[in-house]
Amino acid sequence: MTDEDLVSKYKKKLSEQLELQAAMPSSQLYSREYQVFRKEILPPHLSLYEKVCNFCGKVLTIKVKPDRFALLQDAIDACHLQTTPAGVMAASFILPIVFLVFSVFFFLVVVDSLFFVLFSLVIGLAAIFLLQNVPFYLANQWRMKASNQMVLCIFYVVTYMRHTSNLELAIEFASEHLAPPLSLDLRKVLWDVETGKFESVKDSLESYLNVWRKYNIEFVESFHLVQSSLYETSEERRLSLLDKSLDVILDETYEKMLHYAQNLxxxxxxxxxxxxxxxxxxxxxxxxxxxxxxxxxxxxxxxxxxxxxxxxxxxxxxxxxxKRPTGYGDTDVAEINPALKKYRNIIFKVAGIEFTIHPGFIAIVVGVVLLSIAMLPLIIHYVNPGYDTTIGGFDFLGYKESTRIQGLVIGPFGLGASILSLFFPAALALSFGLYFKLRSQNIIKMREEAKKLEDEFASALFQLGSRKAIA
Structure with a gap:
């Protein structure tokens, strides 16, 4: 028995006894993890748009021009959609055609209005061009959200690399602490290396940065300065380059904001x-x-x-x-810590037991009550068509017989009906306003308490330093 036979024999025994055989290749495992993560953070409307485009792509096959194909594919990749340019083009024709068929039939047969038929035709034709540009709109929206987090991304990478000069671990650290969508982009940079698409993190990161070269050059330059710090032998020079990368993105962001404000x-x-x-x-x-x-x-x-x-x-x-440049990136803490989501509701205690009410319930009740008041003239006329009264010489309801169509009663045009009609916009305004006020009041209270804590933090540090110096 040769040495190779002996090694293979014991390898086989170890794999059988310790069950070292993997259930699936690592590339498939990482791909599955990426799909799960993508599905969790992708908004529902994007998932629905994917399904619609994929379905329309099966129904209608459209050949896309090469230059248009490349632009659509870049936009689809930017917002992590799993569809094709052909599916997008097919959806842009099928959906308006379905809308036109139903709307023209409804307005011709049921309503008998030529105006709305023409109105629907204009909307349908405009929708063809609008739906063809949906990937560009979604990609631009994705870029806006991601660009708002870029200053924070560079800060996390620099913070990690100041004590550990490892680019891969720094990107992983930033992806764990950033919120979507930029966290998804950074994780995909690492997964592209793990699945073998790129040989190193440097190649994968360079491919990702090329996407931002047209939109946010300061982000690309900052990352290049971070990468160049890896080749510095002097610790002082390395830290200087890391600080420079932060200065570049902050200064360029400030300049872009100034020009944007001036051109507004x-x-x-x-x-x-x-x-x-x-x-x-x-x-x-x-x-x-x-x-x-x-x-x-x-x-x-x-x-x-x-x-x-x-x-x-x-x-x-x-x-x-x-056209807004990179700005401040807000972070929804409730997405990081789901236990904080309860503070979006109305919280109260009864007999020591905590209860929560969704603000939407209160807003709907208020809206329905005010809307019912606005509909009182119609309700009164429906219940008692002949009822009316006067207020200061003016009719309260003011229903009148039409001069063009005999026997048709139109209205209400009275003073009381006009005043009550103000409750209709009040119902919309107060219900929406009340919803957002109740939804944010607990969060605003927590923010004010955090601001007080931050104000006291500086003096607390000074007192601690003084006591340490005395000791």
């Missing part, structure tokens, strides 16, 4: 004109339009005033925010 005057003026001035002018112009133009109904004005205008203002506001 024009876009904010336009947003103010569309969102504030135009609606106020509409209150004057729209009644005149109804008086001088026949065939204009209230729902025509409602579609333009309550749908088109708010959507336009929202899209313009999102475009302004999309």
């Amino acid at each position: 005057k024009g876009p904010i003026t336009m947003l103010h004109m569309l969102g504030v001035i135009l609606p106020i002018l509409g209150l004057v112009i729209l009644p005149l339009m109804v008086s001088f133009m026949e065939g204009v109904e209230w729902y025509h004005i409602a579609a333009l005033y309550n749908i088109v205008l708010p959507v336009t203002v929202y899209v313009l506001g999102r475009q302004i925010l999309a």
Whole structure:
């Protein structure tokens, strides 16, 4: 028996007795861990969008142009979506076509309104182009969230490497203490090495940094300074490079914020004109339009005033925010420590037992009560069509018979009905405001207590140092 036969014999016995055979290859294991982590932190709307695109890609096959394919693939990879550019293009055609078929059928057969048929056609055609750009919007949103954490990311990496000069462990330390989405990116940098996609952390990190070269060059430069500190033999020079990496990203972020604030005057003026001035002018112009133009109904004005205008203002506001540079990254502590999620609720004790009520329940009750008050004129007219009264010479409900259609009663136009209609916007405003106030009051209280503790911390350290010096 040769030496190789003897080694293989005992290897086989050890593997049988100690069960050293792995259930799956390590690459599959790491891939499975990455999939679990990705599924946990990926928002539900992104998972739904993935499923829709994959389903539409099976129904309709579209060949994407090479340049468009590359742009879509970059955007899909940026936000960790598991779909294809062909699926995105298929969804951009199938969803609007389904919407157009149902909406045209409904507005032609049920409502019999040519205006809403044309309105639906415009929305459907616009949706084709909008849905084709959804990956770019999601990628930009992902980059905005990730870029807000980049200063903190460099800080964690530098903090770890000041005492342990190991890039891989520093990236792992940062990924454990950062919140998504940047934590997912850093973990994928390590997993790409573990699964054999890249030979070293340096290659994997360089591939990841190339994605940010067009959007956040200071982040790339800071990481390169961190990497260069690994080759320094002098401890003083190494620490100097680490400090320099923090200075680079902080100074560049400050400069970008200054330029962004200076260039906001024009876009904010336009947003103010569309969102504030135009609606106020509409209150004057729209009644005149109804008086001088026949065939204009209230729902025509409602579609333009309550749908088109708010959507336009929202899209313009999102475009302004999309150009915002890297800023402060907030961290949701409740996501790190789920036990703190209870402070988002209303907490009270009865007989020493702690109970919690979701703020949404209180907000819904308040909203329903105020909405019921706003609907009182309609409810009264439904229960008793002939009822009405006067207040100071004015009708309370003010229902009138239509001059165009005989026998049709329209309204209410009375003073009381107009006053009660104010409870409709009050129901929306107070319910939303109450929800967010109740949801954040415990958290704000904790933040104020933390601020007091921070104010006392400096004096406490000074007193401790004085006592140590005396001792």
